[in-house]
Every structure is written in C-alpha cells, then in structure tokens.
Amino acid sequence: MRKLNPEHKTALIEMVNKASYFDLLGIKLVDMDMGSAKVEVELQKRHMNPFGAIHGGIYASIIDTAAYWSAYCEVDENVGFTSIDLNVDNLSMVKSGKIIVTGRCIRVGKTLIVTEGTAADESGRILAYGTSKLMVLHGRQTMVHATEHMGYPNLPPKFID
Numbered sequence: 001m002r003k004l005n006p007e008h009k010t011a012l013i014e015m016v017n018k019a020s021y022f023d024l025l026g027i028k029l030v031d032m033d034m035g036s037a038k039v040e041v042e043l044q045k046r047h048m049n050p051f052g053a054i055h056g057g058i059y060a061s062i063i064d065t066a067a068y069w070s071a072y073c074e075v076d077e078n079v080g081f082t083s084i085d086l087n088v089d090n091l092s093m094v095k096s097g098k099i100i101v102t103g104r105c106i107r108v109g110k111t112l113i114v115t116e117g118t119a120a121d122e123s124g125r126i127l128a129y130g131t132s133k134l135m136v137l138h139g140r141q142t143m144v145h146a147t148e149h150m151g152y153p154n155l156p157p158k159f160i161d
Contacts, residue, residue, distance in 0.1 A: 066103030
C-alpha cells in the first residue's frame with residue numbers, strides 16, 4: 001500500500017494555502033491523507049450575504065476544496081483532475097465562527113472520482129453537505145503545472161515505499 005510522503009504533504013499544504021483563491025476567501029487546507037482532507041475557514045464579513053449570514057457560495061467553495069483534496073492522495077503523481085459536478089445542501093445559516101470541512105474520497109475510477117464533504121461548526125453541528133464528481137486528467141492539471149503556475153520548486157515525491 002502506498003504511503004503519502006510527509007515532506008510532500010507539508011510542502012503541498014504550504015503552497016496550496018498561498019493560492020490566490022484561498023487567500024481571497026481565507027480558506028486553509030489544514031490536513032490531508034489517503035482518502036481524506038480537512039479544510040477550515042474563520043467566518044468574516046466578506047463571507048456574508050446581504051442578510052448577515054454565510055453566503056451559500058462559501059459552503060460550495062469549502063466543500064469543493066475538501067472534496068478535491070481528499071482525492072489527491074489516491075491518484076498517481078502525474079494524474080490531475082478537475083471538478084465536473086458539485087452538489088451542496090446548505091443545512092444551516094451561520095453568522096460567525098470557524099467552519100471545519102472534512103472531505104472523503106469515496107471511489108476512484110479510471111475516468112471519474114467521487115468524493116464528499118461535510119461542513120461543521122466547532123461543536124460538530126453539521127452545517128452543509130456535498131458531493132463532488134471529478135474528471136481524471138492524465139498528464140493535465142498535475143502538481144507540476146501547479147508548482148509552475150505558482151512559481152514554486154518541484155515538490156518532494158508524493159509517495160514513499
């Protein structure tokens with residue numbers, strides 16, 4: 001069984017958290033492993049709709065992010081993927097606090113990956129739930145492309161024996 005290289009994981013999380021979109025929304029990838037990922041966001045005024053509660057797009061963004069990264073460790077190093085379908089159920093409006101999203105990879109196929117994400121508050125109350133289908137892109141949208149785009153050196157190998 002493959003094992004994620006801790007050096008790769010650390011470097012990847014550092015790089016991903018500096019991505020422009022993550023910075024814009026204050027999203028933080030805090031952990032990932034084989035088949036799972038954890039994303040957090042501390043709610044701020046910029047996350048609110050005109051009525052003072054979380055905008056549904058925030059739930060969609062953080063669930064999509066956790067779902068995406070839960071699949072990352074399940075594919076080979078030169079394989080990329082992209083979201084092709086995202087379904088999010090907003091279950092509760094919140095106005096403040098930290099949202100923690102747990103992503104889980106359900107199945108990896110030759111062309112599709114199915115994942116899910118559950119958003120909860122710090123007490124564990126579920127706020128939103130979503131599923132995501134990802135299209136496998138062999139040789140496209142790989143980590144090499146990400147490091148080039150962000151101006152980072154190549155990351156350490158993804159897996160260790």
